[in-house]
Amino acid sequence: MSKLELKPCPLCGYEPEICQSEAYIGRDGHYFIQCAACAWVFGYQTDCGGIYSTPELAAKDWNKSISAIY
Numbered sequence: 284m285s286k287l288e289l290k291p292c293p294l295c296g297y298e299p300e301i302c303q304s305e306a307y308i309g310r311d312g313h314y315f316i317q318c319a320a321c322a323w324v325f326g327y328q329t330d331c332g333g334i335y336s337t338p339e340l341a342a343k344d345w346n347k348s349i350s351a352i353y
């Protein structure tokens with residue numbers, strides 16, 4: 284599996300990771316982005332976990348959002 288390109292975290296510059304919500308591992312979807320350095324979380328909701336159906340979607344939306352910030 285090729286690694287998805289992620290823009291660095293806007294808070295600390297560390298490269299974030301694509302994660303899958305713990306309660307939903309092994310099922311479809313529930314992907315979100317998390318920065319391991321500063322614990323910034325993107326695309327996560329407390330009641331349903333990650334909001335993205337695929338890692339690709341999570342990466343795409345993250346990169347778009349970060350571009351909008353800068």
Ligand SMILES: [Zn+2]
Nearest residue numbers: 292295318321
């Ligand atoms: Zn960070």
